[in-house]
Amino acid sequence: MRVGWGDILERWSTVMVDLHEVYGADWDDPGLVRAWPWWRARIWGLLGSERSRLRRELTPPPATARRG
Incomplete structure (x- = not known):
């Protein structure tokens, strides 16, 4: 899946939480x-971080092989 800024902006609340949890950065902090x-x-x-909610939302899970 190709991810663009539209995909990211649609999930802005997730981005803000991830920025804080992954990097300790608060978008709304006037001191930052x-x-x-x-x-x-x-x-x-965030798209490369294992801890990122954004990554989980935008990256489909790997396909599992069918056993037959």
């Missing part, structure tokens, strides 16, 4: 001012 490239890298990084 970061440039967009910093945030973008971490948001895309």
